[in-house]
Amino acid sequence: MKQESNTQIGRQNGCRTRRQESLSTQPRENPIAQRRLLTPSSALKHFVLVLVLGLAGPAMLASSHYQAVLSLDAQNNRTGAEGAPLIQANDGLLYGTTENGTNYGTVFRVRKDGTGYQIIYSFTGAADGGYPRSGVIEGNDGALYGTATQAGAGNYGTFFRLNKDGTGFRVLHSFSGYPNDGSHLDEETSSENELLQGSDGALYGITQQGGTYDLGTAYRLNKDGSGYTILHHFGQPIQADCPAYDWDYGQEPCGGLIEGSDGSLYGTALVGGQGGICDGPGGFNYWSSGVVFKMAKDGSGYTILHSFTAGLGASYLKATLIEGRDGALYGTADNFADQSCPYIDSGAVFRLNKDGSGYQVLHFFDASGDVPSHRLLQGDDGALYGTTGRGGTNDNGIVYTLGNDGTGYKVLYTFQHQPPYWEYYPARGLVKASDGDFYGSTVGPGGQVIYRISPSQTPDMLTVRKSGDAMQVVFSGASGYNYQLLRSTDLKTWSPFTTITMPASGFSTNLDNSPPTPKAFYRAAWLP
Known part of the structure; x- marks a missing residue:
């Protein structure tokens, strides 16, 4: 069946938001990619997240800022x-x-x-x-x-x-x-x-x-x-x-x-x-x-x-x-x-x-x-x-x-x-x-x-993929700037997963070896 998508951009606490969700159990057919507004819950700036229902599948690459x-x-x-x-x-x-x-x-x-x-x-x-x-x-x-x-x-x-x-x-x-x-x-x-x-x-x-x-x-x-x-x-x-x-x-x-x-x-x-x-x-x-x-x-x-x-x-x-x-x-x-x-x-x-x-x-x-x-x-x-x-x-x-x-x-x-x-x-x-x-x-x-x-440092979530029992999360950003990847189980409470300095390639690949069940949400944030 055809994959459906909605590219509406949302906001969170003064932050540009595109989020990515993945279920770490029971994959679904026809994952749906969508973007929507979140309730403010963090002071970090310039969040970019894409929500994907289902286990795997690449998220939609963000368009121009x-x-x-x-x-x-x-x-x-x-x-x-x-x-x-x-x-x-x-x-x-x-x-x-x-x-x-x-x-x-x-x-x-x-x-x-x-x-x-x-x-x-x-x-x-x-x-x-x-x-x-x-x-x-x-x-x-x-x-x-x-x-x-x-x-x-x-x-x-x-x-x-x-x-x-x-x-x-x-x-x-x-x-x-x-x-x-x-x-x-x-x-x-x-x-x-x-x-x-x-x-x-x-x-x-x-x-x-x-x-x-x-x-x-x-x-x-x-x-x-x-x-x-x-x-x-x-x-x-x-x-x-x-x-x-x-x-x-x-x-x-x-x-x-x-x-x-x-x-x-x-x-x-x-x-x-x-x-x-x-x-x-x-x-x-x-x-x-x-x-x-x-x-x-x-x-x-x-x-x-x-x-x-x-x-x-x-x-x-x-x-x-x-x-x-x-x-x-x-x-x-x-x-x-x-x-x-x-x-x-x-x-x-x-x-x-x-x-x-x-x-x-x-x-x-x-x-x-x-x-x-x-x-x-x-x-x-x-x-x-x-x-x-x-x-x-x-x-x-x-x-x-x-x-x-x-x-x-x-x-x-x-x-x-x-x-x-x-x-x-x-x-x-x-x-x-x-x-x-x-x-x-x-x-x-x-x-x-x-x-x-959006500022050029605004990150884009690219993919969340299942890799064995782990989840591979990939996002892009501006080389040399600091970013934080966060994780949540309910879209309300977010915990830092890792903080990175974006490499020269402009892409960061991160492996979550213990993803929470039954589902996990990931988002990236630029740290000015």
């Missing part, structure tokens, strides 16, 4: 021409925004398996704002906060709050634009502009336009909308006889602010800075193309940590920085070019100490990737993970990883632009969820696609 979980298609009025970063809230759901679903944009939520999609708020393009591009964050009060780029009382965008069920929507601030306030109107569609809740409980953000020089602002406000304050006006000239556009203290901030472990705010500006070479009024050999800056949470002590120069390395910064476990800052630039580099306009990943020293280009992209204008993520393995908006085999973008020293660069997935989802052009960076997987969104021809990708 990439999966498209939901298409926000135009047909179902869930379109989003420009995607936004996702978050996982404390209820375990993913939240995000679409730029133009229901005409003026939406806030939505969805389960990590793609079910339960719900629009919790639709913008009207009036006083509430319109076209939210930067996603939302969850405050420590459990509410969602975000910005809309247009409309509002002054038609320069809004700062809004709402509950996770969509109730309680409130505009906390309507931007009024140049010269006294910021403006989100006509900002870069690919800029991240993510909000930040500081350790003081206040909310921090940036605008790409508006302010004294109409070149952007950094601001602060409380969660009830009070205390709105401009912390910094971008675009202040450094030297009177050089044009401000080419030589200033940074302008048009695109990436959101982060709070460092030292309590200071760090961010990036798209252009400007002190990297240009000024030959007098209007004269430049090279022009400044972005900065990394630092300031206190009250706006004092604004300092340029590093200025980028077009034509002489990395330049044009649109992504939010991250602080690595080593205390350094990591970010991406959209361009990389110099006289010795043939890869023009292909972007780079860089590292910088929080005092401005130690600037280093960790990787510049060639045909394998392009335009990495998205926030990085540091995984449990210490490696950096990111996406590029273009490049790769099909020029539709990639998911990549590299070490924080620049070694080990690897393309994890190349977006295909083919049915059924036509996913391409990753819209923003990745978010790590409680199941250990990474989630992101792409911009397809009919809307966004939300996808999931």
Whole structure:
């Protein structure tokens, strides 16, 4: 008879789960391979198990660790021409925004398996704002906060709050634009502009336009909308006889602010800075193309940590920085070019100490990737993970990883632009969820696609076979990483069977000489 299988992926305690069960007595005909959800029972991460009823028979080899979980298609009025970063809230759901679903944009939520999609708020393009591009964050009060780029009382965008069920929507601030306030109107569609809740409980953000020089602002406000304050006006000239556009203290901030472990705010500006070479009024050999800056949470002590120069390395910064476990800052630039580099306009990943020293280009992209204008993520393995908006085999973008020293660069997935989802052009960076997987969104021809990708260390259970009176268990993983094989008789209580370091072959074969009766379950876990 034909063997049946079900390849649904389950989860256990924040862990990707595929399990394998084998009966150690009385073999059955036609074993059934299936995957299903387990009740949480362990703190180990990235479990991969396949369940096989019956004695022997190979389990199904796991497919790619990439999966498209939901298409926000135009047909179902869930379109989003420009995607936004996702978050996982404390209820375990993913939240995000679409730029133009229901005409003026939406806030939505969805389960990590793609079910339960719900629009919790639709913008009207009036006083509430319109076209939210930067996603939302969850405050420590459990509410969602975000910005809309247009409309509002002054038609320069809004700062809004709402509950996770969509109730309680409130505009906390309507931007009024140049010269006294910021403006989100006509900002870069690919800029991240993510909000930040500081350790003081206040909310921090940036605008790409508006302010004294109409070149952007950094601001602060409380969660009830009070205390709105401009912390910094971008675009202040450094030297009177050089044009401000080419030589200033940074302008048009695109990436959101982060709070460092030292309590200071760090961010990036798209252009400007002190990297240009000024030959007098209007004269430049090279022009400044972005900065990394630092300031206190009250706006004092604004300092340029590093200025980028077009034509002489990395330049044009649109992504939010991250602080690595080593205390350094990591970010991406959209361009990389110099006289010795043939890869023009292909972007780079860089590292910088929080005092401005130690600037280093960790990787510049060639045909394998392009335009990495998205926030990085540091995984449990210490490696950096990111996406590029273009490049790769099909020029539709990639998911990549590299070490924080620049070694080990690897393309994890190349977006295909083919049915059924036509996913391409990753819209923003990745978010790590409680199941250990990474989630992101792409911009397809009919809307966004939300996808999931597992770390490359995620193991796959391959086979459980009877070998005499013993059971042979085989699983695969990443060479050099530590894994644990566990055993259970009831899928509730698990005991470590063995811990191994994956050999260079990427396969581990384990013999259980005393398998429990009448049945045994096996699972593998990556130990970060």
